[in-house]
Amino acid sequence: MSDIQFFGHIIDGEEVESLDGARFDVWNPWTQEVFAQAAEAGAADAARAVESSRRAFDEGPWPRMGRAERAAAIHRLADLMEERADDLACLDSTNMGKPFAQAKHDVGRSVWNFRFFADHQRDHVGEVYPMDSGHHSYSEFGPAGVVAAISPWNFPLMMATWKIAPAIAWGNTCIIKPSEDTPASVTLLGRLAIEAGFPPGVLNVLNGHGAPAGAALTADERVDRVTFTGSSTTGKAVMASAATHLAPVSLELGGKGANLVFDDADLDNAVHWAVEAIFRNSGQICLAGSRLFVQSGVYDEFMDRFRAAAEALVIGDPFDPATRFSVLASRRHFEKVRGYVESVEEQGGKVLTGGVDEDGAWLVRPTIVTDLPLTAPQYCEEIFGPVCVVNRFETEDDVVALANDTRYGLNAMVFTENLSRAHRVSSRLRAGTVWVNCFFIRDLRTPFGGVGDSGVGREGGNFSREFFTEPKAVVMQIDRG
Numbered sequence: 001m002s003d004i005q006f007f008g009h010i011i012d013g014e015e016v017e018s019l020d021g022a023r024f025d026v027w028n029p030w031t032q033e034v035f036a037q038a039a040e041a042g043a044a045d046a047a048r049a050v051e052s053s054r055r056a057f058d059e060g061p062w063p064r065m066g067r068a069e070r071a072a073a074i075h076r077l078a079d080l081m082e083e084r085a086d087d088l089a090c091l092d093s094t095n096m097g098k099p100f101a102q103a104k105h106d107v108g109r110s111v112w113n114f115r116f117f118a119d120h121q122r123d124h125v126g127e128v129y130p131m132d133s134g135h136h137s138y139s140e141f142g143p144a145g146v147v148a149a150i151s152p153w154n155f156p157l158m159m160a161t162w163k164i165a166p167a168i169a170w171g172n173t174c175i176i177k178p179s180e181d182t183p184a185s186v187t188l189l190g191r192l193a194i195e196a197g198f199p200p201g202v203l204n205v206l207n208g209h210g211a212p213a214g215a216a217l218t219a220d221e222r223v224d225r226v227t228f229t230g231s232s233t234t235g236k237a238v239m240a241s242a243a244t245h246l247a248p249v250s251l252e253l254g255g256k257g258a259n260l261v262f263d264d265a266d267l268d269n270a271v272h273w274a275v276e277a278i279f280r281n282s283g284q285i286c287l288a289g290s291r292l293f294v295q296s297g298v299y300d301e302f303m304d305r306f307r308a309a310a311e312a313l314v315i316g317d318p319f320d321p322a323t324r325f326s327v328l329a330s331r332r333h334f335e336k337v338r339g340y341v342e343s344v345e346e347q348g349g350k351v352l353t354g355g356v357d358e359d360g361a362w363l364v365r366p367t368i369v370t371d372l373p374l375t376a377p378q379y380c381e382e383i384f385g386p387v388c389v390v391n392r393f394e395t396e397d398d399v400v401a402l403a404n405d406t407r408y409g410l411n412a413m414v415f416t417e418n419l420s421r422a423h424r425v426s427s428r429l430r431a432g433t434v435w436v437n438c439f440f441i442r443d444l445r446t447p448f449g450g451v452g453d454s455g456v457g458r459e460g461g462n463f464s465r466e467f468f469t470e471p472k473a474v475v476m477q478i479d480r481g
């Protein structure tokens with residue numbers, strides 16, 4: 001047990017134990033061993049974190065400093081993240097089984113989250129409204145206050161930084177509660193924020209479970225904004241809790257993405273992205289293309305190639321450079337995904353390839369399922385694993401109706417070489433993001449979020465500015481005549 005690491009809370013510029021000394025085990029899902037312990041927050045620890053961030057907001061320099069100075073501080077943190085990129089990636093790979101190259105890619109995107117929002121707030125342009133009455137009005141975007149951010153385990157560092165970066169860039173102070181499954185990389189981020197010279201309380205990290213730690217944060221009336229990424233079920237509880245003190249919420253929730261491959265698609269490209277969309281990160285992606293619809297004319301050829309590409313993915317140790325696909329992030333999650341896969345046949349479906357490994361690893365192979373009825377749980381519910389449910393379609397109208405027939409609406413993909421169809425179908429799809437002939441590409445200026453059970457609100461660029469500030473109108477008299 002001697003080389004077990006410890007991840008404390010980062011509160012008020014220090015790494016601390018919980019007030020009662022409670023800790024929980026942190027697992028490596030590849031070795032199935034505990035590699036660390038983390039401090040386990042109770043309600044009193046959450047209150048202590050909120051008190052610190054409240055003080056930092058009400059009395060500290062962060063909300064009051066110039067935009068350029070704040071941007072420089074955030075860039076300093078980004079520099080340190082780049083210096084420690086291997087360590088950050090190593091923690092995510094160890095903690096959730098993500099192939100190391102993918103974890104490194106996530107660190108790059110996390111760094112960019114900070115750099116982008118630092119510059120976005122520094123350089124942002126307000127609006128002035130000249131009025132015929134002899135006045136003009138302008139808008140001002142002041143920080144909102146204390147932000148509680150709650151993140152999931154599938155992209156531990158990237159999802160957390162997607163919340164933290166705009167929150168602190170706009171002058172707020174922030175408490176991040178990472179998932180209890182993956183506290184490691186976010187705690188290292190908190191340590192780097194201390195090293196970067198952030199004033200105490202600007203970025204606090206609270207480790208612990210959804211209840212009591214997360215629930216105590218969302219219910220605390222000293223919290224001014226709640227930004228949450230996680231499951232739709234938890235999102236509803238978070239929204240209800242924040243409503244008790246009227247804190248605005250931003251919810252990025254689950255998905256059941258539709259991937260539409262038309263007869264005229266470039267099949268090499270469509271197969272490449274279909275594989276990425278459902279098997280990257282072992283399918284543990286909210287944006288996964290988990291419902292794949294292939295038009296009749298190319299169905300057989302596409303399926304042969306898709307299956308071959310899925311079977312060619314190298315499965316193994318996350319730290320082996322050849323590995324493209326690895327285990328699921330926890331035993332609990334493995335059991336959930338296994339349940340869906342093992343009941344495919346009783347639901348009337350066929351497993352074309354893949355299935356559950358029986359050698360004790362928490363591994364579900366890249367799995368392709370056909371012939372399922374449209375009422376089957378595997379088709380309707382978010383599995384959040386490497387399970388692709390495939391259907392054949394005939395017409396554009398048919399596939400748009402199928403794609404939209406879900407409570408979710410996070411994203412969709414369209415593969416076609418017909419420009420008019422690409423625009424027409426994208427416009428008809430009920431989803432927060434539509435990717436045409438690609439997947440997973442983000443421009444941080446654009447809105448990101450979901451429809452229906454996939455979320456409430458949008459983040460990104462000016463959408464993040466709206467959420468993380470209190471926009472104010474200032475009306476001035478110009479002409480007294």
Ligand code: NAD
Binds near residue numbers: 215231253
């Ligand atoms: P989850 O809802 O179980 O947990 C998410 C976070 O909420 C964790 O930190 C957890 O501790 C916390 N939590 C749990 N109960 C809480 C409560 N009552 N109050 C406050 N916090 C609470 O989700 P998960 O299993 O960690 O993540 C997987 C889910 O996240 C999937 O549904 C996936 O689609 C979704 N997700 C969405 C996006 C997106 O951008 N839309 C991105 C990544 C993941």
